[in-house]
Each structure stands twice: as structure tokens, then as C-alpha cells.
Amino acid sequence: MKLTLQIKLLPIEEQALSLLNTIRTCNIVCNRISDIAWEKKEFNQYRLHHLVYHQTRDSSNLSAQIVVRCISKVINAYKAGKKKKRVFKPLGAITYDSRVLSYKGNTASVWSIDGRLRIGFV
Template identity: 55%
Template sequence: MKLTAKVKLLPTPEQRGYLLDTLRRFNAACNYISEVAWETRTFKQIPLHHRVYHTVKDRFDLSAQMAVRANAKVVDAYKLDKRVKRSFRELGAITYDDRVLSWKLAASTVSIWTVGGRQTIPFAAGEYQRRLLATRQGETDLAYVGGEFYLFATVNIEEPDPVEVRGVLGVDLGI
């Protein structure tokens, strides 16, 4: 079963600035890519990549992998509906993969690509999140929520065995 582990980043003021600038630059690149996709009606990953890759890297000063991630974000947005032009919030979340973000669980740090270079940033996580992170698989989202930075990591845990119900089963409808 797939779950999400949420951890809070604890950046220095300088690292905080780098993370904010990274979000802004990345999402500006997504808006540029979306504009190109909309104007040319190019919504598939590889054709759009060929149209925008070098321009995105140069104009927005992104690493190669971040240019690829921006393209993927735009393509995913257009999968929902190609009749509406997509735009991206200035501080919208970024999806990182293992090429641009690595976890050091024992040290409680992540190494993450930013526009200021790769940064090693501590994170806060409880024991439950640490157990989840041991099964981390795939991508991790960097999000700016309520003035704080969080990482949302996809984890894969074993599904518990079903419990046989006898008698009455109660359901909380939240009413």
C-alpha cells in the first residue's frame, strides 16, 4: 500500500532563500513550458521536451534534471484537460526524484538541489515517519505550506491482514 510520509525541513535563513528562489524559478519555467505547449498544442512529454529543454535550462538557469521535472509537471497537468491552459502558482510544489534529492535518515538530513547549489538541510520527523521513510520509493514533493517547507515522500508498506469482523461494525461518518 502506498502512503505519504511528511517531514518538516529545518533550513537556515540562507537555505530558506534558496528554496524560495528555487520554487519561483521552477514554477516560472513551468508557466513558460505551459505557454509553449498551449500555443503549439504539444502535450506529450518527448515532443514538448524537444521544444523547450535547452531554452528552459538557459533562460531559467535550471539543472538538466530540473528542466526535465518541470516538463513532466506541465505534461501531467495537461493530462487532466487539454482544453484549459494550465498555469502554476509562484510557490507551487516541486516533485524531486533521486537524482536531485537524497535522504540521509541516520543524520536526519536531505541533500537537495536548489538554485544556490546542492544544500544539505536537516529535517524533523517522528519515529513513525522514520519507519515509513525506510520504505521510501519514487518521488518526493517539496511544498511550502504556511511559511514552512515540507517534504512529502511516497512510501510503500505492506498491507495489514484483513480483520474478520464479528457482530457489529461501526462507521464514523464525521457528522
């Protein structure tokens, strides 16, 4: 069962910058993955994963789960059509799952390129 929760994070300035940098980095990586998918005409998630995963992990400071989410984002974008190369905006949304984002009490624990951030929310 999927659970959708709409909350407002209350990060301090340093945490907000870290989250923005994480989103920017993820979208840069998504664009690199999209370049490879487009060049190789590979739009199958399993095969694309094997093409780009280790290279992406070695060349970025993203966690394994975030790399998997980036591959998934690229594949989902190409499901809309494969006639045009997909390009991701610098602040495009990234998907968080239970390995990347968790809650305890009134604090969210969010993975970022600077490590886990514990951020209050309402």
C-alpha cells in the same frame, strides 16, 4: 517501488530563502513551458521535451533534472484537460526525485538554484 517520506526540514533563514527562490523559478519556467505547449498544442511529453529542453536550459539556471521535472509537471497538468491553458502558482509544488533530493543520516541534500543545500530534518 515508490517511497513516500514525510519529514520536516529545519533550514536556516538563508536556506529557506534559497528553497523559496528555487520553487518560484521552477514555476516561472513551468509557465513558460505551458505557454509553448499551449501555442504549439503539443501535449506529448517526448515531443514537448524536444521543443523546450535546450531553450529552457539555456535561458534558466535550473539543472537538467529540474527542467525535466518541470516538463513533466506541465504535461501532467494538461492530462486533466486540454481545453484551457494551464497556469502555475508562484509557490506551487515541485517534484523532487532521488537526483534532486537525497538523505544521509539526519541531513537532507536538496538541489537549489544556489547549489546543493544540506539541511537537517526531523
